[in-house]
Amino acid sequence: MTYIKSKFAHPNLPKNKLGYTRKEYEGSLTTLCAGCGHDSIGAAIVEACWEMSIEPHKVAKLSGIGCSSKTPAYFLNNSHGFNSVHGRMPSVATGANLANKDLIYLGVSGDGDSASIGMGQFVHVIRRNLNMTYIVMNNGCYGLTKGQDSATADAGSKSKAGSVNMFEGIDLCGLAIELGATFVAQSFSGDKHQLVPLIQAAISHPGFALINVLSPCVTFNNNVGSTKSYDYVREHVEATGTLDYVPPMTEITTTYTDDETKMVEMHDGSWLRLHKLSQTWNPDDKISAINALQHSHVKNEILTGLLYMNNESKELHSLLNTTDVPLNKLNESVLCPGVEILEKINSEFR
């Protein structure tokens, strides 16, 4: 294995609308274990951003601590990155977003980072409907400290060393829907066809978008008896439907007549083409989404795809009624009330 990433690119590599090849969206060479699910998610992020022709420097990628949180170094090298402290990415993302509403905020976290040490911040960033995409790379264990169970490990799941997890696993998607998340999806790192459009839809969504991605840990949690292994996840995945992302300005030529397919227009002009597989589930109906999740738990299935979406919600900036100009672009002339007003203020205190 080489430790130098090749800079060679075929001259005929396809280019997106900005004239960039996928190369411009890649990151440094990964240092994760060979076969780690997280690298597949990173590749899906590269693919999604390239396809959407997002300007890389208009993305801020933020993370906490852990294997998952290392990954922002392995994609989007031309984006600013912030590897913060354990479980605290949501607060840093909140502040960053308040400073500049015009960037795209991509948060990457893990199950330890979000469901344990960072549970408080995870919950509250959802409540505030911060406009960001929040990807949890969920492997049910603490990889970087060598395989301890995490809070998303299922009760009864067996670790590599043979011990059985006693505690109920936290369902981040169910929790997020309960908390009022406005976009909730679940996916599998091994299913790029499903994951890429979900990431694109999440980025287009004007509010908080959670994608909980099951991302097996090849080193510590890929054994028989684990419910987060590649084999187990592959065998138990059940999709709500299929989702295609249609970029803005694309002519919509096909009309769909069947009940199971519908086109959803996003605020940025893009479209989601959604094909349902279940009669009882509707992505804009919270109750049906929670029901579908609960049914999947009972049947030992892992429900993937879009689970819930509310496109009409107000994100944090509109809730706070902040100005249209990003706050970090304002200067003295707007921010400082000046000497005359200060004299007026002084007179209040005489």
Next chain:
Amino acid sequence: MSLNIKVNDFVVRFANVNGTGSASANHMFAKSIFRMGIPVTPKNIFPSNIQGLPTWYDVRISEKGYLGRKEGVDLMVCMNPQSMQKDIATVSAGGYFLYDSTKVLHSDYIRKDITYIGIPITDICNKEYSDPRQRQLFKNIIYVGALSTLLDIEFGVLEALVSEQFKGKEKLIAPNINALQLGVKYVQEHYSYPLNIRVERRDLLKDKILLNGNKAAGIGAVYGGATVASWYPITPSTSLVEGYEKYAEKYRVDKETGKKNFAIVQAEDELAALGMAIGANWNGARSFTATSGPGLSLMNEFLGLAYFSEIPVVLVDVQRSGPSTGMPTRTQQSDLLMAAYASHGDTKHVFLIPSTPAECFEMMADTFDLAEELQTPVMLLTDLDLGMNDHISEPLKWNPERQYKRGKVLTAEQLDKLDRFGRYLDSDNDGIPYRTIPGTHPSKGSFFTRGSSHDEYAVYSEDSPTYVRIMDRLLKKFETAKSLVPKPHLYQKENKNKSGLLFFGTTTQSAEEAMDLFKEQGIEFDAIQIKAFPFNETVAEFIEAHETVFVIEQNRDAQMRTLLVNELEVDPKKLKKVLNFDGTPITADFIMNQILTQLPKSYLKNKEAVAV
């Protein structure tokens, strides 16, 4: 009873039950004296409670302009039966005790050396008002009216204050003035007035203002260009963010669109509060959080991140009595060591220490410049006494030419000219690297911010020499900070004495008064008021130039002294401790007594023994 008449020099203490609306009536009393041009210092001594517990409000009136707290009560206004016995004992001999005489005082409560002024306030209220809430609220106004006659406060001043207070609710003006008059009338009919303690109009205050440090700092954040405030409610810092919000709502809302040029988020805890402020500053918006000791404890983790990854951020710590929950509504200067070295690993932080509301305003604005110039957390260390109590202060001043100092931030044009951007390169040899704001340039200037060890190009590195280089540069930056932070104030052009006093923050007023008291006794000290950490050269020189330096502070462990010893490597034996840590603001008398017991004999040789 003494026949000495004390004009403009006495202490009034109000003893109330908290949650009865007394604080605003007591504030009106203090403000009326301020309006008569007389220096006045109100101090609210309140419980960590909303309703039902004893609360006191001290008002010191001092023609000489002393603004520190003073022991000894010349007039006690006691409206709380719970604390009455203790309150009676607190009155100085020859003093006065004003109480609600609706019920007869128990004979145990009678002292021969004080004068009792009974006013049947409950009776008066019950006759005058039928609404129970009015019966309660107007009690307070009635005693203020009574005091105006007893102390010779101009009634017109009170009338004006009432009209201002109820501007927009004009219906309430007449009943309040009526309540004031009820108090006046009772005193006129039953007592001779004014008392031997009284006020006389002066013109000692000129353009000075009366406000608390939290509000001043909140206004400072508006003027300093803060656009994001993230916070978690905690006494005594809460009113700082509320102050910011009040003035931002007034002066930072776009007139055409009605949209806000600021954002305030009440965070889920102090960790998130600082995390948000860091995120916003990382992204180029001036941002701050305000907290107190328990919050600062929680913020240690993020302070280490901001220090090591070099992100500007502003944090106000309005200190209260620790450790742990401590005495949440009592003052102290006991977070110095934690602020200086917050977080694990080797860290050093910059902080400023204001001593007046005007300094709170000015230094709050300065912290934003400093944080961005130094790319590091900068703290403003005030305390409960300064933050929550009104203080007479110089007016708030702003230089109309002032531009925000945004520090070393590269523009897209500057980035274009660079071969390779290195976020942590010490290009100017001052320890301060150049930063970029996300989104500035399509292909240059992006970097990876991290709390893990990194090289000059922000790339993860566990290489020991690289790590040492970065850590050493951070020290160099700390050296640079010494010349950027506010300089200490020296009270003398050249040192004349063997001993010096060193103090900071709210200790300043009482220390200055103690210096005057010593002078009256023929003892003179040189003195220095420290305004920032790290210490600059002047502090070291001052200590160097004196045999003994009394370090006056409001904590148990002499934290400032520890910092001085640690940072300046001075001989600890030179630094004598003067420590008040009971939660009440330090007094001049206390300082004097503590110093007298420690003054070297040689110093006192030719002086007469001083009894304080």
